[in-house]
Amino acid sequence: MRHRQNLIELFSTFVQFAGDRFGGWLADPRLERSMKASLQQAATTVRELSEGIWALHWHEHWRKNPTGSAANHLSAYLQESCYWAAYKMINRFTSTPYKLSDCFQIAIADLPKILNRFSAAQGSSLKAYASAAFGTAIRDTLRQRQEADICSDWGLLRKLSQKRFADALSKAGLPNHKVAQYSLAWNCFKTIYVPSKGTATRQLSRPERSTWEAIADLYNRDRLQLEDPGLPCSPEVMEQWLSFCAERARAYLYPSALSLNAPKPGLDEGELQDDLPDPMADAPLSLLIAAEEAEVRDSQRSQINTVLLNQLEQMDTQAQQLLQLYYGDELTQQQIAQELGIKQYAVSRRLSKTREILLLALASWSQQTLHISLSSDVVSNMNDVLEEWLYSYFHNAPPFTKGV
Amino acid sequence: MLSGFETPIQLWLEIPATVQSTAWQQSQAFSTAASRWNAYLNQLCVETFLHWWRDTAQSQSCEAAQIADPSTSPELWEVMNGVALTLDHTRLVLIPSEAIDTSELRTPQEWVDIPSWAGDYYLAAQVNPDEGWIRFWGYTSHHQIKANAHYEAGDRTYTLPSDALIADLNVLWVIRQLNAQEVTRGVLPPLPELTIEQAELLLEQLSPKISQEMSMLQSPRLMVSFEQWGSLLQNVEWRSRLLSHYRSTPAMAPQADTPALATVNTSTPVRLSQWFQNVFEAGWESLESLFGEANLAYSFRRTETAEGIRRVKLVSLETTFQPQSAVLMISLTPEIDGRVEVQVQLRPTPGDVYLPADVSLRLLSVASQPLQFTRSRQQDNYIQLKRFRCLPGWEFIVQIELNGTIVTEHFIS
Numbered sequence: 001m002r003h004r005q006n007l008i009e010l011f012s013t014f015v016q017f018a019g020d021r022f023g024g025w026l027a028d029p030r031l032e033r034s035m036k037a038s039l040q041q042a043a044t045t046v047r048e049l050s051e052g053i054w055a056l057h058w059h060e061h062w063r064k065n066p067t068g069s070a071a072n073h074l075s076a077y078l079q080e081s082c083y084w085a086a087y088k089m090i091n092r093f094t095s096t097p098y099k100l101s102d103c104f105q106i107a108i109a110d111l112p113k114i115l116n117r118f119s120a121a122q123g124s125s126l127k128a129y130a131s132a133a134f135g136t137a138i139r140d141t142l143r144q145r146q147e148a149d150i151c152s153d154w155g156l157l158r159k160l161s162q163k164r165f166a167d168a169l170s171k172a173g174l175p176n177h178k179v180a181q182y183s184l185a186w187n188c189f190k191t192i193y194v195p196s197k198g199t200a201t202r203q204l205s206r207p208e209r210s211t212w213e214a215i216a217d218l219y220n221r222d223r224l225q226l227e228d229p230g231l232p233c234s235p236e237v238m239e240q241w242l243s244f245c246a247e248r249a250r251a252y253l254y255p256s257a258l259s260l261n262a263p264k265p266g267l268d269e270g271e272l273q274d275d276l277p278d279p280m281a282d283a284p285l286s287l288l289i290a291a292e293e294a295e296v297r298d299s300q301r302s303q304i305n306t307v308l309l310n311q312l313e314q315m316d317t318q319a320q321q322l323l324q325l326y327y328g329d330e331l332t333q334q335q336i337a338q339e340l341g342i343k344q345y346a347v348s349r350r351l352s353k354t355r356e357i358l359l360l361a362l363a364s365w366s367q368q369t370l371h372i373s374l375s376s377d378v379v380s381n382m383n384d385v386l387e388e389w390l391y392s393y394f395h396n397a398p399p400f401t402k403g404v
Numbered sequence: 405m406l407s408g409f410e411t412p413i414q415l416w417l418e419i420p421a422t423v424q425s426t427a428w429q430q431s432q433a434f435s436t437a438a439s440r441w442n443a444y445l446n447q448l449c450v451e452t453f454l455h456w457w458r459d460t461a462q463s464q465s466c467e468a469a470q471i472a473d474p475s476t477s478p479e480l481w482e483v484m485n486g487v488a489l490t491l492d493h494t495r496l497v498l499i500p501s502e503a504i505d506t507s508e509l510r511t512p513q514e515w516v517d518i519p520s521w522a523g524d525y526y527l528a529a530q531v532n533p534d535e536g537w538i539r540f541w542g543y544t545s546h547h548q549i550k551a552n553a554h555y556e557a558g559d560r561t562y563t564l565p566s567d568a569l570i571a572d573l574n575v576l577w578v579i580r581q582l583n584a585q586e587v588t589r590g591v592l593p594p595l596p597e598l599t600i601e602q603a604e605l606l607l608e609q610l611s612p613k614i615s616q617e618m619s620m621l622q623s624p625r626l627m628v629s630f631e632q633w634g635s636l637l638q639n640v641e642w643r644s645r646l647l648s649h650y651r652s653t654p655a656m657a658p659q660a661d662t663p664a665l666a667t668v669n670t671s672t673p674v675r676l677s678q679w680f681q682n683v684f685e686a687g688w689e690s691l692e693s694l695f696g697e698a699n700l701a702y703s704f705r706r707t708e709t710a711e712g713i714r715r716v717k718l719v720s721l722e723t724t725f726q727p728q729s730a731v732l733m734i735s736l737t738p739e740i741d742g743r744v745e746v747q748v749q750l751r752p753t754p755g756d757v758y759l760p761a762d763v764s765l766r767l768l769s770v771a772s773q774p775l776q777f778t779r780s781r782q783q784d785n786y787i788q789l790k791r792f793r794c795l796p797g798w799e800f801i802v803q804i805e806l807n808g809t810i811v812t813e814h815f816i817s
Contacts, residue, residue: 113567136413140506147504147532161503162510163563194437198428198444201502202534345418345537352415353460356574363578374583376545379575387413 001083010051011035011058011073015083020099022083031076034069042287049291051077055126056290062115075111078130082107085134089142092332096142103138109255110137119381120293128388145253147202153246154204158190160249168252169245177228184226185233185241188218212239303369304362308389311361319354326351328394359386413572415456415540423451424536434482435650443481449500449529450487452538457491477808479647483625484512488523494580497523500531506541506566511549513560514625517592518634522546524588525576528569542569543576550590560630595635603642606632611649640803641768644810673814676736676744677796679713688715694731695754712737717813718753721763721806728760728806729753732813743795744817748802749788750780758783760806765789768801775800 001022004010012031016023042049049057055077062070086103090096114133118126148156160168165186169179192214195201207215212235219238223229233241312320325336333351337344362382366372431444480487488497497515509528515521523546530539544564553562570576579586598606610624624646625633636642674685694716714735721728731754735747750765752758759780767776767789776789794800794817804811 117567144504159502159504161501161505161507163507163565164503164505167507191436191438194441198424198431198533199536200534343418345416348416349456352574355413356577359574360578360581363582367582374579375586376543376570376575376579379578379582380570380572383413383572383575 001080004080007039007051007054008032008035011054011077013076013079015079015104017101017104020101028072028076031069031072035073049287050294052125052127053287053290053294056120056294057287059115059118059120059126060286060290071112071115074115074126075108078111078127078134079108081127081131082134085131086138088330089135089138092330093142098142103142105255106141107134107137110134113137119377120297124381124384124388128391129384132384132387132391141253148250148253151202152204152206153243154193154206155202156249157186157242157246158193158195158201158204164252165245165249168249171252172248177226177230180226180228181223181230182241182245184222185215185219185238186245188215188222189238189242192218207239209235212236300370304365304385304389307361307365308358308386308393311358312393315354315357319350319357322347322351322354323390324394327390328396355386355390358390359383362386413574414542415573417452417456417538417540419448419452419533419536419538420455421536423448423455424533427451430478439482439650442485443478445500445502445531445533446481446485446487446498447478448531448533449498449538450489453498453529453540454489477644477647477810479644479650482647482650483623484514486512486515488515488521492580493584494525495523497526498529499526500529500538502531502533504530504532506530508566509542509544509564509569511553511562511564512625513555513562513630514634514637516546516549516562517595517630518638519592519594520638522589522592527573528566540573542566542571543573544569545586545588547587547590550592560626595638596631598632598635598639598642602632603636603639606636607642607646607649610636610646640766640805640810641801641812644812673799673816676734676746676815676817679715679736680738684715687717688734689717690714691716691733694718716751719750719804719811721760721804721809721811728763730759730763730804732802732804734815739793743793745791745793746817747788747791749786750804751786758785759787763787763804763806766801766803766805767792768803769799 002025004013004025009025009027012035013025013027016026018024055074058070058073058077061068062074082104085107086100089103090098090100110133111130114130114137117133118124118129120126147159151159162183166179166183169182170176174182189207193204193207193211195204216233216235216238220232223232312323321340322336325331325339326333331339333344333347336347340347359379359382362385363374363379366382367374372378427444427447430447431440434440434443478487485501486497486499488495490496497511499509499511499515501510506528509526511526515523515526525543525545526549527540528542530541532538548568549562549564552568553564555562606628610627627633636646672685674688675683678684679688691714712735714733716731716733719730719732721730731751733747733749733751735749737745737747739745748765748767750759750763761780761782761784764777764779765787769775776792778787778789780787789802796817798817800815800817802813802815804813
């Protein structure tokens with residue numbers, strides 16, 4: 001992969017796949033223009049601003065105006081992180097039916113959530129934060145798909161959250177009153193048809209005729225609660241509906257294509273509002289603020305580095321070895337378990353415990369020196385900082401590398 | 405196995421094999437297919453969590469887990485999902501789900517809006533019984549739920565999308581260590597107190613016979629207003645009556661080997677006045693027959709009058725967590741004015757020196773008004789209620805509770 005050369009490219013070009021490999025950078029002219037204009041505005045500031053500062057600037061901008069072009073700039077900026085997260089995940093599994101581009105799509109679709117959760121306050125960088133979050137998004141989706149693949153339709157129906165169920169139907173284009181009817185049928189199904197063994201929930205077989213009758217009975221009684229109760233349903237209709245729901249739920253896990261953040265090269269049309277420049281009156285000022293904050297954070301980061309290094313040195317060799325294997329060598333917990341001859345659950349627990357000790361050290365340090373009043377959210381942000389630090393430390397990269 | 409998908413961020417626990425088999429067995433006592441399954445998932449979740457907690461607490465030489473909490477009564481799983489635990493003064497509500505997607509945390513309103521039930525933190529648990537593991541994938545606080553969750557009136561739940569939760573439980577443990585003052589609770593108005601008449605009426609309305617005719621899905625929790633339902637549940641006596649309805653409905657009779665999850669509810673009151681005629685109800689034995697002649701340690705401290713009568717009953721407090729028992733001792737002394745002085749004590753079973761910790765002893769009026777309360781600490785040899793005098797014919801209730809198992813004895817003096 002060719003690294004992007006300058007700030008304009010960084011914030012306005014997108015990964016293009018050729019086959020299942022990186023094919024090149026594709027420019028979005030609209031974003032290119034916007035970035036150029038912003039750089040010109042910023043030229044009034046004395047100093048050159050790093051990509052990290054621009055990222056913070058656009059993130060700030062995105063918070064104020066989520067529908068503007070800031071999200072697209074950030075999407076462009078995070079293409080590389082997303083690509084590498086997908087690349088790592090694919091290489092982790094030797095026999096996976098998924099392609100690099102699948103994983104890339106899964107991850108980038110999560111971008112709005114990632115932008116929403118990211119908080120720069122405790123000093124993590126957007127790039128590092130997003131890398132970890134992309135990885136999580138891919139893992140979660142692949143895990144769900146794997147589980148869904150093992151399940152029979154009837155098993156799968158029991159293993160959906162209400163939200164996922166309703167989302168899948170809405171995505172399939174069903175109107176709300178239909179979604180409500182299907183949801184009720186689904187709840188009736190779950191009430192009546194329960195696994196008869198505690199360890200075999202995936203391969204639920206097709207319900208018997210008598211079960212469908214009971215489900216239909218229940219539905220017909222309860223449908224009167226619905227805003228639009230529709231007609232009474234036969235057992236056959238129940239089965240038909242639920243088969244349809246299972247099919248839609250599966251399809252929902254495998255979206256055919258995502259266009260959410262896809263570039264529109266050459267199509268410099270878009271909707272009218274897309275072309276309106278974002279109100280940028282305060283751009284130079286907000287950039288200056290971002291730059292100042294970045295400076296404060298830099299000094300904070302070196303202190304954090306010291307705190308964590310000290311704590312790490314105090315840990316026993318086994319804990320250090322675990323961290324090295326997990327963060328440095330990027331082994332899975334299963335691989336670590338094999339390597340160390342212990343159970344995977346033990347690896348999971350020990351890793352978790354080790355991280356807790358580091359997090360505790362970091363949090364008490366900030367409580368004492370920064371006089372931060374600790375809340376779950378603040379500590380959660382520190383956790384992101386810790387995760388970022390662990391990755392860079394065990395990759396022998398200078399912790400908190402360039403780019404803020 | 406999670407086969408490479410795991411992260412060190414989320415607490416991921418193996419369900420011990422024994423837990424899985426006992427949970428399954430015990431769930432069979434519940435009344436409907438859906439409640440059996442619900443009980444199964446909940447039990448897997450809470451026991452696995454406690455196993456882990458005890459392991460961890462031991463290694464940190466922390467205070468052992470405390471689960472003294474009436475609302476953790478497993479019978480609740482007849483009607484709703486979730487279980488509450490009090491650990492180191494922090495109240496956690498675990499909400500298990502078998503969904504493979506962790507899209508949302510869906511918390512029943514009871515855990516949020518009944519003031520005595522509300523938790524500090526709510527933990528989302530994904531249960532995978534096929535592979536035998538549970539993943540705690542996020543948590544939030546009561547405050548966050550009240551401030552940000554979407555309330556769904558249809559099934560009376562508060563839902564939060566997954567990205568509103570904090571994924572790493574380590575954050576929670578760290579916060580508890582560094583800032584135990586974190587604001588965890590949102591503001592709650594108290595629920596109205598029910599009069600006896602109101603409660604009786606509600607219990608009638610909610611009896612499974614009637615609710616079954618209406619619908620099986622129309623869960624009892626949705627049949628009356630939340631204020632009424634919540635007020636009923638927050639009262640220990642009403643709640644245990646409500647839930648025992650479900651257990652005792654003949655159409656849904658539990659299997660013979662019902663574990664001692666259920667409330668033991670004596671339907672016919674013990675007539676204390678008859679004790680003076682040497683007529684005793686089944687189970688009420690003399691001290692000697694239970695403890696043996698020689699054991700004088702069990703006499704009351706006060707000098708016994710000649711007319712005094714003492715009887716003891718072995719009380720089984722078997723919970724889902726461990727079998728426990730104790731001896732309930734009632735001592736009666738007639739007064740000159742025709743009243744009777746009653747002394748209620750709870751003692752360890754023969755051969756034991758200490759009572760189980762955190763067993764509580766309550767005196768209630770027949771209308772369930774709490775009158776007296778005491779609770780055992782670590783290593784108590786006995787606990788007792790203050791002596792009281794009553795006129796013949798007065799009715800009262802003595803309740804013994806351990807880890808949500810409630811034994812109720814009804815007396816008429």
